[in-house]
Amino acid sequence: DIQMTQSPASLSASLGETVxxxxxxxxxxxxxxxxxxxxxxxxxxxxxYNANSLHTGVPSRFSxxxxxxxYSLKINSLQSEDVASYFCQQYYDYPFTFGSGTKxxxx
Amino acid sequence: xxxxxxxxxGLVQPSQTLSxxxxxxxxxxxxxxxxxxxxxxxxxxxxxGVIWSNGGxxxxxxxxxxxxxxxxxxxxxxxxxxNSLQTEDTxxxxxxxxGIRRGGSFDYWGQGVMVTVSS
Numbered sequence: 403d404i405q406m407t408q409s410p411a412s413l414s415a416s417l418g419e420t421v422x423x424x425x426x427x428x429x430x431x432x433x434x435x436x437x438x439x440x441x442x443x444x445x446x447x448x449x450x451y452n453a454n455s456l457h458t459g460v461p462s463r464f465s466x467x468x469x470x471x472x473y474s475l476k477i478n479s480l481q482s483e484d485v486a487s488y489f490c491q492q493y494y495d496y497p498f499t500f501g502s503g504t505k506x507x508x509x
Numbered sequence: 510x511x512x513x514x515x516x517x518x519g520l521v522q523p524s525q526t527l528s529x530x531x532x533x534x535x536x537x538x539x540x541x542x543x544x545x546x547x548x549x550x551x552x553x554x555x556x557x558g559v560i561w562s563n564g565g566x567x568x569x570x571x572x573x574x575x576x577x578x579x580x581x582x583x584x585x586x587x588x589x590x591x592n593s594l595q596t597e598d599t600x601x602x603x604x605x606x607x608g609i610r611r612g613g614s615f616d617y618w619g620q621g622v623m624v625t626v627s628s
Contacts (some may be wrong), residue, residue: 403570403571434612434613436611436612436613436614436615438615444620445603445605445618445619445620445621446554446603446615446618447618448608448611448614448615448616451608451611451612451614451616452611452612452614455611457608457611457614457616489553489554491554491556491613491614491615493612493613493614494613496567496569497556497568497569497570497571498544498556498613499556500553500554500555500556501553502552502553503553503554
């Protein structure tokens with residue numbers, strides 16, 4: 403199985419700041435990567451697919467980048483509504499696997 | 510609009526079989542694939558398996574021997590059955606649609622159903 407190592411596990415930042423979350427795959431996943439946002443008590447919501455494509459309706463302050471085994475999610479101009487957990491998911495190979503998550507809080 | 514909704518028992522005894530239903534609306538199961546994904550309390554997400562639009566299935570090898578996914582297209586329902594449940598199967602169970610032109614990502618999710626395995 404492809405292992406997804408996500409960092410950091412938690413993150414605290416101020417409103418308006420830019421934050422970056424990283425995911426490293428145990429092998430090349432050829433941009434087969436998605437990012438999700440999950441608010442407490444809710445189901446995950448798709449933000450980014452194919453490593454860098456913004457899903458419909460997602461604010462442009464979210465962006466994804468990377469290639470090979472290294473990928474990142476950047477959130478510009480942090481807003482209060484961005485408080486959530488964020489997960490990466492690889493879909494290059496079965497079984498699909500997820501990162502362990504990053505909990506984002508506001509300072 | 511596309512909606513998915515999970516239903517099933519909230520409590521299952523150890524060693525018993527879990528049966529869950531995902532009822533979909535706004536999409537056809539003959540042209541969409543649906544996965545089951547679970548999340549233990551306070552932990553990460555685990556993809557369990559998928560039923561493809563053609564009715565074929567793929568499962569996570571870690572639980573393949575215990576898992577079965579099927580569907581009734583006339584009722585717009587997808588079913589999960591997992592046997593020999595243990596306490597570590599306690600989790601929120603989600604069904605989710607594989608996105609159209611979104612690679613293998615999931616663009617619509619149900620609200621989830623919490624399943625507790627306990628005697």
